[in-house]
Amino acid sequence: MSTATLEPRVHAPRNYLNADYGWKSWLFTLDHKRIALLYLVSITFFFIIGGSFAVLMRIHLVEPQGALVQPETYNKLFTLHGIVMIFFFLIPSIPAVLGNFLVPLMVGARDLAFPRLNLLSWYIYIVGGMFTLYSAIAGGVDTGWTFYTPYSSTYSNTQVTAVAIGVFITGFSSILTGLNFIVTIHKMRAPGLTWFRMPLFLWAMYATSIIMVLGTPVLAITIFLLALEHLFHVGIFSPALGGDPLLFQHLFWFYSHPAVYIMILPAMGVVSEIIPCFARKRIFGYKIVAFSSVAIAVLGFLVWGHHMFVTGQSVYAGLIFSMLSFLVAIPSAIKVFNWTSTLYKGSISYDAPMLYALGFIGLFTMGGLTGLFLASLATDVHLNGTYFIVAHFHYIMVGGAVMGYLGGIHFWWPKISGRKYPNMWAGIAAVIIFIGFNLTFFPQFVLGYLGMPRRYAFYPAEFQVLNVMSSAGATVLGVGYLIPLIYLIWSMRYGPISEPNPWGATGLEWKTSSPPPTENFAEIPVVTEEAYAYAPGEAAGD
Amino acid sequence: MQSFPFQPDQASTIAKSVDQLYFFLTAVTLFFTGLIFSVIFYFMIKYRRRSPDERPKAIEGSFPLEVLWTAIPTVIVALIFVWSSTLYFRNAEPPKGSLEIFVTGKQWMWKVEHPEGQREINEMHVPLGRPVKLTMTSEDVIHDFFVPAFRVKKDVLPGRYTTMWFEATKVGTFHLFCAQYCGAFHAGMIGSIIVQEPDEYERWLAGGAPGESMEQAGAKVFQANGCPTCHLADGTGLGPSLLGVYGNPVKLTTGQIVTADDAYVRQHILNPKVTTVFGYHSIMPSFQGQLTEEQLNNLIAYIRALGKAQPMPKEAGKQ
Numbered sequence: 001m002s003t004a005t006l007e008p009r010v011h012a013p014r015n016y017l018n019a020d021y022g023w024k025s026w027l028f029t030l031d032h033k034r035i036a037l038l039y040l041v042s043i044t045f046f047f048i049i050g051g052s053f054a055v056l057m058r059i060h061l062v063e064p065q066g067a068l069v070q071p072e073t074y075n076k077l078f079t080l081h082g083i084v085m086i087f088f089f090l091i092p093s094i095p096a097v098l099g100n101f102l103v104p105l106m107v108g109a110r111d112l113a114f115p116r117l118n119l120l121s122w123y124i125y126i127v128g129g130m131f132t133l134y135s136a137i138a139g140g141v142d143t144g145w146t147f148y149t150p151y152s153s154t155y156s157n158t159q160v161t162a163v164a165i166g167v168f169i170t171g172f173s174s175i176l177t178g179l180n181f182i183v184t185i186h187k188m189r190a191p192g193l194t195w196f197r198m199p200l201f202l203w204a205m206y207a208t209s210i211i212m213v214l215g216t217p218v219l220a221i222t223i224f225l226l227a228l229e230h231l232f233h234v235g236i237f238s239p240a241l242g243g244d245p246l247l248f249q250h251l252f253w254f255y256s257h258p259a260v261y262i263m264i265l266p267a268m269g270v271v272s273e274i275i276p277c278f279a280r281k282r283i284f285g286y287k288i289v290a291f292s293s294v295a296i297a298v299l300g301f302l303v304w305g306h307h308m309f310v311t312g313q314s315v316y317a318g319l320i321f322s323m324l325s326f327l328v329a330i331p332s333a334i335k336v337f338n339w340t341s342t343l344y345k346g347s348i349s350y351d352a353p354m355l356y357a358l359g360f361i362g363l364f365t366m367g368g369l370t371g372l373f374l375a376s377l378a379t380d381v382h383l384n385g386t387y388f389i390v391a392h393f394h395y396i397m398v399g400g401a402v403m404g405y406l407g408g409i410h411f412w413w414p415k416i417s418g419r420k421y422p423n424m425w426a427g428i429a430a431v432i433i434f435i436g437f438n439l440t441f442f443p444q445f446v447l448g449y450l451g452m453p454r455r456y457a458f459y460p461a462e463f464q465v466l467n468v469m470s471s472a473g474a475t476v477l478g479v480g481y482l483i484p485l486i487y488l489i490w491s492m493r494y495g496p497i498s499e500p501n502p503w504g505a506t507g508l509e510w511k512t513s514s515p516p517p518t519e520n521f522a523e524i525p526v527v528t529e530e531a532y533a534y535a536p537g538e539a540a541g542d
Numbered sequence: 543m544q545s546f547p548f549q550p551d552q553a554s555t556i557a558k559s560v561d562q563l564y565f566f567l568t569a570v571t572l573f574f575t576g577l578i579f580s581v582i583f584y585f586m587i588k589y590r591r592r593s594p595d596e597r598p599k600a601i602e603g604s605f606p607l608e609v610l611w612t613a614i615p616t617v618i619v620a621l622i623f624v625w626s627s628t629l630y631f632r633n634a635e636p637p638k639g640s641l642e643i644f645v646t647g648k649q650w651m652w653k654v655e656h657p658e659g660q661r662e663i664n665e666m667h668v669p670l671g672r673p674v675k676l677t678m679t680s681e682d683v684i685h686d687f688f689v690p691a692f693r694v695k696k697d698v699l700p701g702r703y704t705t706m707w708f709e710a711t712k713v714g715t716f717h718l719f720c721a722q723y724c725g726a727f728h729a730g731m732i733g734s735i736i737v738q739e740p741d742e743y744e745r746w747l748a749g750g751a752p753g754e755s756m757e758q759a760g761a762k763v764f765q766a767n768g769c770p771t772c773h774l775a776d777g778t779g780l781g782p783s784l785l786g787v788y789g790n791p792v793k794l795t796t797g798q799i800v801t802a803d804d805a806y807v808r809q810h811i812l813n814p815k816v817t818t819v820f821g822y823h824s825i826m827p828s829f830q831g832q833l834t835e836e837q838l839n840n841l842i843a844y845i846r847a848l849g850k851a852q853p854m855p856k857e858a859g860k861q
Contacts (some may be wrong), residue, residue: 075723150682150683151724239699240701245702279598281598284603311697312704326622334611337607343586345589347589347592348586348590358582358586361582365578366571369571372567375619376563378625378629382694450547453688456729533600535597536597
């Protein structure tokens with residue numbers, strides 16, 4: 001498996017990949033870069049599982065009466081699709097893979113602040129994942145990823161406990177990762193790397209970590225209470241036991257709405273790196289982009305009630321949550337305008353990472369704007385609980401977060417693997433994913449407006465045309481996802497060797513070799529210039 | 543495959559106004575998506591890299607531009623917020639004199655009771671042009687009553703009442719969906735709202751051969767459960783008289799003053815200790831688990847009717 005044996009060069013430079021061999025050197029590694037790769041393999045595994053559930057769902061929905069499975073099975077498919085994709089792919093995706101790999105490199109450190117904690121967080125993630133896989137094999141779970149009570153706590157007789165334990169455990173892995181990043185960014189920045197010289201990816205990781213550390217405990221408590229009611233019939237959420245049926249939703253969304261920002265902020269950070277690099281331009285409005293990440297993180301905690309406009313909560317609570325939700329739109333819009341303006345008078349190349357990043361901007365813009373329909377009370381009443389919601393959050397979480405993740409993987413792949421991938425195939429894949437994504441999810445906006453509720457295993461015949469369109473688009477999207485999987489694996493062995501800085505990017509991670517040595521830098525670098533100093537001869541700055 | 547329309551039926555008084563907002567939002571979305579896409583494409587072509595060693599000059603940013611593109615979205619979202627909240631607020635309360643219908647959701651069906659006593663399952667007949675208020679509860683998990691053609695939706699919760707209202711403007715049959723996932727046959731928890739001309743609706747009501755009205759059924763539940771032993775009409779019993787209570791303020795032993803609405807009546811029947819009325823002893827037993835949701839609905843209909851009666855002067859009762 002070594003890269004060294006394939007290369008004719010006698011002096012293969014030592015790097016983190018060839019420093020040591022054997023399974024022990026991976027499973028007991030404390031190197032943040034190797035842990036990042038452990039995460040990369042695990043989340044790819046979960047992405048494939050979650051994706052297969054989606055494929056089965058889209059095949060099933062081709063016919064109004066359901067083409068493939070029993071309704072009970074369909075319910076388990078969408079539940080596991082959501083749980084796997086959110087808790088085991090999207091939330092760890094950029095932070096645990098790219099963040100783990102890049103945070104120490106970008107701050108100019110030799111590792112994260114707590115390397116052992118970092119390895120522990122991966123093991124915790126795997127244990128949580130095992131519980132979830134067990135639940136899937138042992139019969140599945142049918143509550144929806146939202147676990148609404150009292151259905152989940154007292155009515156569902158599926159594997160609620162196993163999944164709840166899985167999600168509960170995995171939460172701690174997020175908390176440890178967040179903690180590690182916060183401490184590393186605070187304490188381990190290289191000399192000269194002031195807060196406002198940090199790459200925006202670090203700002204995004206910082207904002208994300210704060211949400212992870214503050215929000216995830218609430219999820220843990222909520223799931224714990226759910227398990228308590230499910231197993232021991234302690235009345236908390238079920239009115240039949242004297243509980244409050246809406247309390248669960250308040251607690252759940254208090255975490256799960258900010259969790260959306262755990263997924264999207266890192267992708268915004270990735271895009272903020274890619275756009276300047278391929279436009280050879282300092283990011284437009286650095287501080288504004290940095291602070292808008294923080295603003296989104298803070299406001300994100302104050303908007304959970306917009307998931308509950310139709311639960312009968314007071315109209316005044318509805319008004320306040322509506323207003324706060326609209327406010328989140330503002331920093332998001334500011335970011336989009338700044339990214340776009342970064343292109344102005346740049347020198348733009350169309351390499352694959354850039355295509356993903358531009359695709360991100362387009363899809364995120366649509367996802368964000370359709371969020372206005374749901375922040376707005378009068379239209380949310382009609383659209384809540386329909387396919388409009390499904391379309392909206394897939395634009396944010398797949399069109400946004402996954403596009404950002406793929407863009408980041410393509411951008412830093414030469415650094416991670418030391419190899420290049422075929423740029424043309426990567427560009428084709430980016431375009432196919434963009435088109436396939438829109439074909440899959442755009443029809444769902446129309447379906448939702450027409451009134452088709454989500455989570456329906458069968459549906460009235462008038463919704464069939466749009467469902468067939470969506471399923472057809474999903475096959476295009478599926479093909480789009482397979483292509484990078486193939487050429488990236490191919491490139492690990494056969495790709496041309498990459499130079500340390502193939503894109504001509506700024507940032508400390510590009511100043512070391514590709515792949516980096518275990519200790520990252522022979523000497524701790526000293527930072528003398530602003531971030532994104534792409535302009536000639538000058539340290540771009542104020 | 544059937545062809546599909548691009549718009550659901552507009553069959554209620556609010557449907558048009560919700561759609562107007564919807565189309566405005568669609569226009570905003572299209573405009574900004576179009577703007578961002580065009581600017582990106584324009585820049586991508588105009589500023590494409592022409593030689594590998596191009597090094598464009600840095601632009602730090604622009605404060606006036608940042609202010610501008612903070613202000614524009616702020617103004618737009620403020621406008622949408624005011625527009626949509628006004629609409630929502632205006633439609634939050636049912637108009638006076640609405641026809642009142644009870645809805646009970648259970649896995650996986652909708653049970654409907656008309657005040658005159660007609661019962662329906664997965665169907666609801668309503669008259670054209672008259673506001674209809676639904677009082678809804680669930681026997682098990684959370685459901686959601688969704689009529690796309692009316693642009694209305696409200697969760698149906700166990701242990702609580704939620705209300706919603708609509709006024710149909712079109713004769714016909716419209717989808718009723720459960721829009722909150724509720725278990726195995728969630729997708730089958732669907733039904734029809736049948737809007738009829740008022741006279742046709744009257745005929746339907748009359749033809750339904752109702753045994754008794756909800757109020758009458760409630761009176762029977764009231765008798766059968768021994769309620770009148772304490773709740774004497776003249777107020778001389780161990781519990782307060784229920785005449786003229788519903789809809790009016792009640793003072794509790796805690797000193798709190800609450801309005802005797804559906805939620806209060808329900809809670810008082812199921813968990814009376816919490817809401818003992820000022821001046822009375824906390825001796826009423828709980829009826830939790832002894833009454834079905836429908837019996838509770840009937841009781842509430844009966845107590846609502848008692849609420850319209852004048853309280854009897856105590857002396858009158860003593861004679």
